[in-house]
């Protein structure tokens with residue numbers, strides 16, 4: 270399939286000379302970006318003819334961005350949106366989430382995953398990093414809906430079923446790594462230091478090394494977690510992971526709200542990838558991650574929504590805006606986390622956090638994950654700085670076209686790979702059965 274995206278606005282891509290800024294034409298062939306060149310309406314018209322291209326998309330001055338990356342989600346939990354609002358993390362987990370999760374079937378997780386993917390694609394998210402159970406059901410949804418995903422079957426070592434879960438997780442990696450034409454990659458997902466004691470972590474480390482997959486884990490989300498780990502092991506959660514060999518593997522650490530300066534150095538030293546989830550951390554009252562300090566350490570940082578049960582939206586535009594604004598407020602410094610940094614975290618930073626190569630920028634040879642954003646809305650006018658406007662004025666409903674791996678999955682208000690009415694029906698049916 271050869272697609273030409275004609276006359277769109279391109280932003281600077283990491284100072285690369287391979288992709289000019291301003292009005293460009295973008296060629297996508299066999300799922301990859303083949304060229305980005307200055308828009309030339311008069312010359313080389315033949316290149317734009319339907320005979321040369323399978324499809325020509327008239328950009329008409331819309332903004333082209335790399336697909337957004339939601340680096341941390343729990344897609345199956347989308348069914349629990351609005352269930353357990355306004356509760357602190359441990360109460361929320363122990364009294365609401367864990368009991369109802371015992372009743373979720375693979376079928377529930379499948380429809381919840383399609384619901385989440387539909388919501389994300391509509392908002393321009395082309396890649397997600399997921400951790401949950403019944404992960405085969407989520408993988409099926411990912412394969413069908415056409416999104417890109419790094420999937421991990423979440424495991425905990427404090428219950429009797431921990432080893433069975435780890436067996437399932439290992440089997441999942443073996444079956445699904447490079448699945449869905451390469452759109453699916455896998456990780457192992459030990460839930461958190463406080464739910465995975467050292468002996469369990471050692472097993473996870475052995476398997477991750479053997480399978481050659483990264484680790485996806487929640488770290489230092491609350492003060493209570495940090496206190497408990499300090500009481501049990503005399504160190505911070507990140508140090509506890511380091512002491513048990515976890516940081517010798519590629520690791521994506523989510524939340525990192527209560528990190529100390531020594532943790533920043535350890536993370537930098539071990540090249541730990543970080544995911545910032547501002548909405549979830551605020552909604553659960555967990556706190557605010559020290560993002561400016563972590564950016565100063567040049568850590569690779571992506572953005573995540575966390576689940577719809579703690580957010581309640583899977584909206585990267587909102588996370589991007591919040592990631593910029595809340596840190597300006599807490600630092601009392603308008604210069605921290607500028608728009609360029611927020612956009613970087615929402616795209617390339619997230620892809621890097623997920624250990625994905627060739628994802629997160631619009632550059633020749635990189636994957637054809639691209640979104641077009643309508644800048645006609647009054648909230649964009651006057652259009653003096655498209656990059657800053659994307660972060661501070663842009664919203665999910667401005668996305669008019671979404672392409673993943675060179676395939677158009679959303680266009681002009683319609684999801685092309687998901688039957689929304691069917692998803693709505695099944696999600697309501699599951700919710701009714703669960704008494705949600």
Ligand SMILES: [Zn+2]
Nearest residue numbers: 343487575576
């Ligand atoms: Zn999470």
